[in-house]
Amino acid sequence: MSASVTAAAPGADLRTYQVAQAASTFGSTLTGTAVSVVAVVGLAAGPHEVSLIVAAAMIPSLVFGPAAGVLLDRVSRPRRMLLAADLVAAAAVLCCAATMAVGVLTVAGLAALSVVLGGARVVIEGLYFVHLTTLGVTDLARARAGLQSTTMVSRSVGAAIAGPLVATVGAATMFVCDAVTYLFSAYCLTRLTAPDRRVTERRHGFGREFLEGVRALRGHPLLFALALYLLAGGAASGGVAALRAVFLLDEVALPVALYGIPAVVATLFSAAGALVAPRLQARAVRARKVLAVTVLGCAVGTAILPMATGPTAAVLLAACLGAAVPMFFGAVLNIALVTVMGAGVGDGYFARVGALLATGTTAANLLGAVVGGMLGERYGARAGIWMFVAIDLAASLAFLLIVGRAPADDDRTDETIVQVAR
Template sequence: MSVTTDRPATAPDNPRNAGDGGRRDLRLFLVGQVASVFGTTLTSAAVSLIAVAWLGAGAREMSLIVVAGTLPALLFGPLCGVLLDRVRRPRRALITADLVAAAAVAACGLAAAVDALTVAWLAGLTVVLNSVGIVVESLYFSHLHALGVDDPRTARGKLQSSEMLSRSVANTVGAPIAAALGAALLFLADVFTYLISACCLMLLKAPDTRAPREDTGRTGVLREFRDGVGVIRRHPLLSAFTAYLFLSALATSGITTQRAVFLLDTVGLPVALYTLPAVVATAVGAAGALYAPRLLARGVPPRTVLLWGLPAAAVSTAVLPLAGGGTPLVLLAMVLSTALPLLFGAAVNIALVGVINDEIGDQYFARITTLLGSVSTLAATLGALLGGSVGTALGVRSGIWVCVGIDLFAAVVLVLVARRPAPEEVRP
């Protein structure tokens, strides 16, 4: 079976998808997605504050919420990938996801209003929002085909950069809004972000269709799951990237676990400055998401962006354990070690979508992305344990160097293994 290319699901000469109509749909889609991401991030940012400040949660209760957030990807991610690849009307599924999220947030808001909110409620909300996130992340990129956009790669860049800025703003204002409004009003106000997203999707004029499957028909869930795994295994770049992703997520989580202790205790960064570099980093990452499609439009292959971007991101993380010599130098190290990985990582994400669409095809998109998400989540869970162990045994600066070494090793192996050309046939 031949490799499919990145093409729209609807005919290019469809007047409802061309010109101003296509741009209008893309604008609506972007507004809706930004609103949905803002709502999810705002709620997630406020959950910890609500749990600790209003419900008196301790470390044990907070760990319950964190673990709850990992369950959808670990337990249901691969199965969801199979089912989402079967979806022929992605817009309907996205609208349903928004409405489910709105209902879950509204339920927590009502529970808070009648003083019935508990840590279990927050853990359940985290499960729902992360499950909805799997649906959205698997479908919203592929849904661009149905909008008939002229340049899907540039559209993806705009979506991703807008998402990153939306997350940054939501993370910044989440705690202040929660403190000002209280849990009940925060949740009830957040419901409107999901309703805005659902309304924007309902207003789209392009047909809610998806490219027809090119296989012989629907088979069992287990068979389709194995097909998805087989596609990754037979594709040299994706199989190498999966191994890289596991090691990199392991290392990144280990660094994150030790980061606060290193910056606040080891190098003495003032608490008031701790979150400052995140704002700069998000803006730089958004720039990377916008610039990557321009590289691809100039003829740079997606796999080239991938194989250059990942090592560059790994090298950038090595700046953090070099921090020292006064607050200005520590801040510089924080900005570089946070912003540059986001810059290269945003470009890599755009390129990865291009590789999947150009060399494999849209019909495997959800299976591949959910499998990669499950691998990343599992690795991050193990990485948190690794970071705590090596930081305790060696000291946090040495512990971070261990994790940086793992990340660099994974990047070098990826480049060496994945330099083979794209296969002509990778699907069953």
């Protein structure tokens, strides 16, 4: 009897952990919408103020990401850190709700909230895959795929209902709901039965450990090739995002009432991609094959957007496909990278390599957004988007060429599939 209970414990802990992460992700997605609504509607913030709030959320990843990766790889009790991150995030959101209730909330307060939540996200994303090793999970690849797909489905659902929900219950209530999800996540972590301890490598100097993470990334052919693609593809993604609204609303005159539809469709496609990816992993499809298809699919899908022309129905269809197809392939790509990282560089380097990829992609997104604004001003939004599509296609073809030249029997580039969000 005791043997069966012990055997069942890892599965029960894994399910509890998945519920915790799904709840936390769902709540943070709601907060993202609530912050925007409060800034624009409640505080009359303009584009400059809103951009500051958005940039504030990226500061922790850009400034502290690589250093945090080194520190997080040293953590021997990841559950305690995850629990602390949930509690800090809950406290920050509750403070924001309280200041809003008494009428003293400011744009600076929303920016501060974004910084705190961004910092919590750096900790959570650096540890929540590594934490699986403490739960007695035997098939880490499948567990990571399931955890990532659950998280992405939760994010997609949250994004789809956030708009109607904030209009119904109000932004302040959304903040409280988010705090509750963080607290629920923390409660789930306290209910895990497996010991909170993982084996860490002997510590060296900070600089040496950072360079070891760089070498681990550089020494894995598939990861390094994908990192190079993500820099170019991330810049293209940021540029297209910066020009999308101007292109759809001004150049092709999509009605404002229909503008939100492509985002809803894209979240549904993202959820579908998150559900498809684990099935590919279960069928042992090679990682480089999946990554090659998804990288090219993202670029080709983005090329649909600047083709939008003609009547409103045709414009809306192109806008939906141009947003949804890259989101579908991007979701599969995100999940595919998890096992490549886990099997290729190991848990000892997971946070460092993940932080390097995330920081590089975030910086590329910001650079692309800035360049996109300049290109749009000079050449127009449609021409600017086509330029970024060309960059993305060229980068994806270069990735295919590099991966195609890798030896077929190189197990470092041929792991079975299953993060960085592009």
